[in-house]
Amino acid sequence: MIRIFVTGGTFDKEYDEIHGRLFFKDTHVGEMLRLGRSRVEVSVRTLMMVDSLEMSDDDRAVIVRNCAQCEEDRVVVTHGTDTMVDTAKVLARIEDKTIVLTGALNPARFRGSDAEFNIGTAVGAVQSLPPGVYIAMNGRVWDPARVRKNVAANRFEAL
């Protein structure tokens, strides 16, 4: 049984046809799992829907509390990429669970998005790893202490 917490980020950006801009509506995580014919038991809960650049300390406290208190030992957190590493470091205080953060560099709703692949990587990693906090992006499973987002190149890379 895997818990998935949704927090927003590029992953879930939708196109608002009326106003011609990107916005958040519902998460696409469930749709991605159905597309992947996933039969893992998951429980998906949306904690917030924010750009990770606008995520506050209070928001992070909500994420930490939910990860710590949920029944499941294996947790995936979808998160904006810009501050994913920061949140991962705050989560590191939880020592007895396997927590994998993932997101997308291109929204799930776009043709050519990396969202489907990333949620696959996260689901594969969270079942396979010992307790700890990890980042699954660009096809790699990273230790948050040894990775950063290279904003200009729009990718995660080793420190």
Add this chain to the structure above:
Amino acid sequence: MIRIFVTGGTFDKEYDEIHGRLFFKDTHVGEMLRLGRSRVEVSVRTLMMVDSLEMSDDDRAVIVRNCAQCEEDRVVVTHGTDTMVDTAKVLARIEDKTIVLTGALNPARFRGSDAEFNIGTAVGAVQSLPPGVYIAMNGRVWDPARVRKNVAANRFEAL
């Protein structure tokens, strides 16, 4: 560094526009990894392009030999789903590598295919698991001794 061996299966079925039927051309593994913005170092090699129902003992010997002899310790094998478990059991004699078999229930070229998600799951799992042979399908990482394909329901399930 991950080695990927391609053997065919539904994953790589293409539409032959001239004859109106499914056939094998090139593998879509590279395209799936690019779509996922994967930056894992991979080396992809096509060993064969066959339906797994038509895979012979000789074919399996080729797969085992390549997995055993390649330099990499972490190997993903794309494979038809019908006999994926059989091949996994033959591969079990290789004890010092992490080998993950994956495939697709619906070809990568179709809208709504599970191929992208599955290759993500396999890439996430192969980096995270200790030596052994595993199957990554339906969002789960399975021990080949404890899984079978339910052909009628078109899914993998626990024995």
Add this chain to the structure above:
Amino acid sequence: MIRIFVTGGTFDKEYDEIHGRLFFKDTHVGEMLRLGRSRVEVSVRTLMMVDSLEMSDDDRAVIVRNCAQCEEDRVVVTHGTDTMVDTAKVLARIEDKTIVLTGALNPARFRGSDAEFNIGTAVGAVQSLPPGVYIAMNGRVWDPARVRKNVAANRFEAL
């Protein structure tokens, strides 16, 4: 008000996950129109679901009768490409309606299919043309007397 008659062909080929082959289930015409945000009043009816190479004279008689007898003056027929020109010539006896045949070189369910574009071309043409029978393929609106399918090149071309 446009009538759409569905007869099968590559356009509607689905992937049968159990048997690993292409087959016919339901038509994708309605889904294509929804995707295109079409608000044309249409009435879709499936007459048959066959490969056009297997279409009999009786099948063609059914198509002619339905096109002749329906209330609408504007009719789109989806059809396999191999004998689309033959059926168009038989339909030519109907002189008071605008009939446009279309289909696909690659099934609607595939990424990269021409089905969505073709149904758009047919819908645009059927509203715009005087009575007569036409073929809408490869982005062109053809007179059936002056076009053939080049099977080897998999395209329609002028005679």
Add this chain to the structure above:
Amino acid sequence: MIRIFVTGGTFDKEYDEIHGRLFFKDTHVGEMLRLGRSRVEVSVRTLMMVDSLEMSDDDRAVIVRNCAQCEEDRVVVTHGTDTMVDTAKVLARIEDKTIVLTGALNPARFRGSDAEFNIGTAVGAVQSLPPGVYIAMNGRVWDPARVRKNVAANRFEAL
């Protein structure tokens, strides 16, 4: 031979991965035509890349001049939907050419976009209609004098 003038609009909105917002890069018209296996001879020229709400009278003068002066008698103009009707009315002074304006309610780069269908409708209509100016949206071919965009409902409808 069809001339296609590109002016921007939702049709060509891309996702800027670095800044997390929509922007214009290159037009997707060529890609849409390739996807549709179009073999119509077309000549595509980008006149501008603007939101149609920001289109000035000078911009419209550029569009009119290009439509009037190009060699081709059949012209498709891709355009933002918000002021498509306004531009169509200005183009109405060109009396000897068939001009069809089209666009998209959802960007071509999104899964589930109407762009592919719309460009098909426009290409089908422009070959089939007598001289005049028309709008191809929502699967219908409209007289600009008798249509408006219903912004709240995000669709074109009869006046």
